Structures are given as structure tokens and as C-alpha cells.
Amino acid sequence: MKEILCGTSEITGASFSIYPMTDRFVDIILSSLKEVDTSKVWLKSDDVSTCVRGRSEHVFDVVKAIFLNASKGGDHVVLKAKFSNGCPGDSAGDAFMAEDSILMNNGLSQKINQEVATQFALYPLGIPGYMDVIMDQIKTVDQQGVFSGGVHYASRLDGDANSVFAALESAFEGARNSDSSHIVMTVTMSANSSSRKEGQ
Amino acid sequence: MKEILCGTSEITGASFSIYPMTDRFVDIILSSLKEVDTSKVWLKSDDVSTCVRGRSEHVFDVVKAIFLNASKGGDHVVLKAKFSNGCPGDSAGDAFMAEDSILMNNGLSQKINQEVATQFALYPLGIPGYMDVIMDQIKTVDQQGVFSGGVHYASRLDGDANSVFAALESAFEGARNSDSSHIVMTVTMSANSSSRKEGQ
Numbered sequence: 591m592k593e594i595l596c597g598t599s600e601i602t603g604a605s606f607s608i609y610p611m612t613d614r615f616v617d618i619i620l621s622s623l624k625e626v627d628t629s630k631v632w633l634k635s636d637d638v639s640t641c642v643r644g645r646s647e648h649v650f651d652v653v654k655a656i657f658l659n660a661s662k663g664g665d666h667v668v669l670k671a672k673f674s675n676g677c678p679g680d681s682a683g684d685a686f687m688a689e690d691s692i693l694m695n696n697g698l699s700q701k702i703n704q705e706v707a708t709q710f711a712l713y714p715l716g717i718p719g720y721m722d723v724i725m726d727q728i729k730t731v732d733q734q735g736v737f738s739g740g741v742h743y744a745s746r747l748d749g750d751a752n753s754v755f756a757a758l759e760s761a762f763e764g765a766r767n768s769d770s771s772h773i774v775m776t777v778t779m780s781a782n783s784s785s786r787k788e789g790q
Numbered sequence: 791m792k793e794i795l796c797g798t799s800e801i802t803g804a805s806f807s808i809y810p811m812t813d814r815f816v817d818i819i820l821s822s823l824k825e826v827d828t829s830k831v832w833l834k835s836d837d838v839s840t841c842v843r844g845r846s847e848h849v850f851d852v853v854k855a856i857f858l859n860a861s862k863g864g865d866h867v868v869l870k871a872k873f874s875n876g877c878p879g880d881s882a883g884d885a886f887m888a889e890d891s892i893l894m895n896n897g898l899s900q901k902i903n904q905e906v907a908t909q910f911a912l913y914p915l916g917i918p919g920y921m922d923v924i925m926d927q928i929k930t931v932d933q934q935g936v937f938s939g940g941v942h943y944a945s946r947l948d949g950d951a952n953s954v955f956a957a958l959e960s961a962f963e964g965a966r967n968s969d970s971s972h973i974v975m976t977v978t979m980s981a982n983s984s985s986r987k988e989g990q
Contacts, residue, residue, distance in 0.1 A: 605909070605943045607978065609809035609868060616984070634942075637983050638907050641942045668809060670870045672911075672976065674943045678921060682942075707838050709805070711872070713913045713974060720915050721878060742834075742841040742882075743805045743874045743974075774913060774943075776872065776976060778807065783837050784816070 601683055602646035602762075604653050606671035607639045608660045618667070622659035627694035628652050632683030643683035646675065646763065647691055654755045655695035658702040661751075661781035669779040673762055676772035704751040708736075708779045709744035710758055714770030723768040727761040734760065744776070751781070801883055802846035802962075804853050806871035807839045808860045818867070822859040827894035828852050832883030843883035846875065846963065847891055854955045855895035858902040861951075861981035869979040873962055876972040904951040908936075908979045909944035910958055914970030923968040927961040934960065944976070951981070 610618040631644040631652050642652050653671055661667040714723040728745055731737045734757040736749040747754045758777060765773045810818040831844040831852050842852050853871055861867040914923040928945055931937045934957040936949040947954045958977060965973045 603942055605941075607868070607870075609811065611809060611811065611813075611815040613811075613813050615811040615866070636941070638909050638941075638946070638978055638980050639944075643942070666815070668807070670807075670978070672943055677943065709838050711974075713915060715913060715915065715920050716918050718916050741805075741836070741838075742803055742843070743872055743877065746838070774911075778838055778870070780838050 600687055601643055602649045602673065602675045603641060603643040603683070604649050604671050604673045605639050605641045606653055606669060608657060609668040609670070610660060611666040611668070614665075618660050618663065618665060622656050625659045625698070626652060626655040630686060630689040630694055632686050644686035645689055645691065647693060648686070648689065649673065650755060650759045651693045651695050651699075654751070655699050657779060657781075658699050658704055658751055661704055662702050664782055666780070666782045666784055668781075669777065671777045673775040673777070674773070675762070675766055676770075678772070700752055702751070704781050705749070706751045706754055706779050706781050707783065708747040708754050708777065709741060710747060710761070710775060710777045711744040712761060712765050713774040713776075714765050714768055715772040715774065717768075717770045720770065723765055723770060726768075727764045730764050731757045731761050744778075751779070754779070800887060801843055802849045802873065802875045803841060803843040803883070804849045804871050804873045805839050805841045806853055806869060808857060809868040809870070810860060811866040811868070814865075818860050818863065818865060822856050825859045825898070826852060826855040830886060830889040830894055832886050844886035845889055845891065846959075847893060848886070848889065849873065850955060850959045851893045851895050851899070854951070855899045857979060857981075858899050858904055858951055861904050862902050864982055866980075866982045866984055868981075869977065871977045873975040873977070874973070875962070875966055876970075878972070900952055902951070904981050905949070906951045906954055906979045906981050907983065908947040908954050908958075908977065909941060910947060910961070910975060910977045911944045912961060912965050913974040913976075914965050914968055915972040915974065917968075917970045920970065923965055923970060926968070927964045930964050931957045931961050944978075951979070954979070
């Protein structure tokens with residue numbers, strides 16, 4: 591049996607990928623990464639996904655900035671991300687927990703207006719009352735004006751990417767304050783779908 | 791508050807998307823869907839994802855066939871899928887539970903040899919002992935010869951797509967037989983990555 595890696599109770603991580611549906615996907619991914627300041631997170635990429643880990647606010651800041659920079663050229667770009675906190679396991683990236691909370695990319699991101707269609711789901715693990723935690727956070731998101739209803743196995747959010755990210759982050763942080771010590775949130779965010787049907 | 795949709799205790803569902811990293815992504819998705827027999831599952835697409843629901847074996851059969859048909863032309867194609875069983879909620883697609891268990895696309899899929907790099911994670915909800923369920927199913931996958939070790943927030947599988955899918959399905963079914971009544975499994979599967987680095 592090989593080792594199973596996960597995280598410590600404080601650190602937040604995101605395993606994510608950016609999918610630009612164009613022949614220039616490599617250029618778009620690489621130039622987006624270049625424009626984003628990742629100095630406050632632990633970062634590792636492989637052939638399947640990229641993982642960033644550190645203080646929760648920097649993890650969200652970096653993932654949002656990479657997605658926004660990849661989508662700002664108008665290509666159909668999809669972000670698939672899984673945010674996690676409290677997963678029992680290793681401590682890679684713990685050094686980044688000492689960073690301050692000043693966001694490195696928020697100024698850049700706020701300048702980019704990008705409508706997105708999003709599906710997200712929360713998984714508060716280890717507790718019988720997980721559905722209550724989910725429902726509470728759906729209410730949080732609904733109050734922020736981006737909630738569009740339930741779809742199968744997820745909830746749908748529509749609106750400006752900065753607003754949708756703010757709602758996602760507050761739902762994740764809200765769930766962290768529940769009885770569950772291990773929270774997972776999955777996010778699919780689509781920008782510039784050439785048509786509502788074609789985006790699939 | 792709008793409705794939250796999920797599923798009944800018997801029905802399995804998969805919310806998934808195929809991402810061909812090419813300008814021809816629409817053609818690839820549509821022609822792949824055309825080649826696959828989806829008659830034994832409930833299917834609905836929107837601009838973010840496609841959802842198939844029905845008997846577990848047909849859900850896996852259809853998702854695998856769509857991915858294999860999309861990737862067989864050699865383009866870099868990624869599948870992101872979330873399989874779910876036992877989610878409390880609606881019953882759309884329940885009519886498909888009366889289908890027999892003869893797979894409609896397995897013959898087609900078995901003819902396609904496709905190496906894939908995969909990350910998957912299991913989330914058995916509602917029980918304190920969820921990590922034990924996960925570890926048991928990692929052992930199941932390891933016995934099938936495709937397990938490559940842990941990555942952050944997931945486990946990695948490498949090998950032929952048919953073998954990897956068989957391992958994923960057995961892990962999912964194994965977890966369904968645990969104390970948890972609600973199982974979620976996330977899968978990222980990458981084919982034809984132009985380079986191990988570029989695939990991101």
C-alpha cells in the first residue's frame with residue numbers, strides 16, 4: 591500500500607485544473623500562471639491537476655486569479671476545483687500558514703469582469719448532520735444573490751466571477767465552522783461558453 | 791430558497807463533463823454522445839455538465855463510453871465526473887431502475903485502448919468512520935493493479951481506461967456496501983496529455 595496524502599486541520603488546499611477548450615490551451619494555462627502571484631501558497635502541478643495549499647484566503651485568491659486570467663481573453667475556459675480543509679494526513683505546505691492575510695491577487699482579479707455559470711457542492715465529512723450544514727450554507731450563498739437553484743448533485747450559481755467566488759468562499763468558511771472537522775467543496779465554473787448547449 | 795435536487799437511495803447518478811482541449815471541442819463532444827447508447831439511463835445536459843442517472847452499472851458504462859469515444863481520436867481530453875448514490879432528494883430517473891443489467895456500450899468500449907492518468911476520491915457521508923471506508927476501497931483498487939499512490943486530496947490511478955474504470959466502479963460499489971448510505975466519488979481522468987507537464 592502506498593501512502594495516502596491529505597492535510598492537517600488548519601491548512602486549506604485546492605486541487606484544481608483549468609480547461610481552455612482551444613488548441614492554445616497550453617499557452618493560456620502557462621501565461622495565466624505567470625501573471626498570478628503564488629508566493630503565499632505551496633504549489634505543485636502534475637499532468638492531471640495543480641494543488642495549492644496554505645491559508646484559506648490565499649488558496650481562494652490564487653485559484654480565482656488563475657481562472658480569471660485564463661478566461662479574460664474570451665476563450666471557453668472551465669475551472670474544476672476541489673477545496674479541502676481538515677483532511678487527516680500530511681503537512682506539506684504548513685510553512686505557508688505563517689503568511690499574513692494580505693491578498694496578492696485581489697486587485698488584479700477585481701478588474702476582470704467575467705460572467706460565469708457554476709456548480710458547487712459541499713461535503714462535510716464525519717458527521718450524521720451533514721445535510722443541515724449543507725442547507726445552512728446554501729442559505730448563505732442565496733443571501734449573496736448568486737444562487738440559481740439546485741441541480742443534480744450540486745447547486746448552481748450564476749453571476750460575476752468575483753461575486754460567485756465570494757459566495758463560494760463564505761460557504762466553505764461557514765461549513766468549516768460546523769461540527770464537521772473535514773470539509774470538501776467541489777466547484778465547476780464555466781466562462782465564455784460559446785453557447786449554453788455547446789458548453790456541455 | 792430554491793429546491794435542492796439530489797437522489798433516492800437506490801439510484802446512482804453521475805454529473806460529468808468532457809473537456810477536449812482543442813478548437814473542435816463541440817464536434818468531439820457531440821459525435822461522442824452520438825456513438826453511445828444512452829437508452830438505459832436518464833440523461834440531461836446543461837451548459838456546465840451532463841447528468842446521467844439509473845442503475846449503477848449503466849451509469850458507469852455510459853460515462854466510460856462517452857469519454858473513450860471522445861478521446862480515441864488522439865486529442866487531449868479530460869473527464870471530470872462525480873458519481874453519487876444515496877443522496878437524499880428527488881427521484882428523477884427512477885423509471886430507469888427497471889432496466890436489465892445488460893451493458894449497452896461495453897463491447898464498444900473494450901475495443902478502445904487508451905492509457906489514462908486518473909485521480910479519484912471517495913466521500914462516504916454521514917458516518918464518523920469514513921476514513922476506514924476510504925482506506926478499505928483504496929486496498930480494493932490496489933489489488934487491481936492500477937493504483938499509483940496518494941496525491942493531495944485524491945488517489946492516483948494509471949493504466950488502461952477500461953481497467954481504471956473497473957477499479958473505480960468496484961471502489962464505488964464497495965463503499966456503497968459500507969455503513970454510509972450516501973457515497974460520492976470524484977474522478978478526473980486525462981487522456982493524450984501532450985506532455986506530462988502541459989496537461990496541467
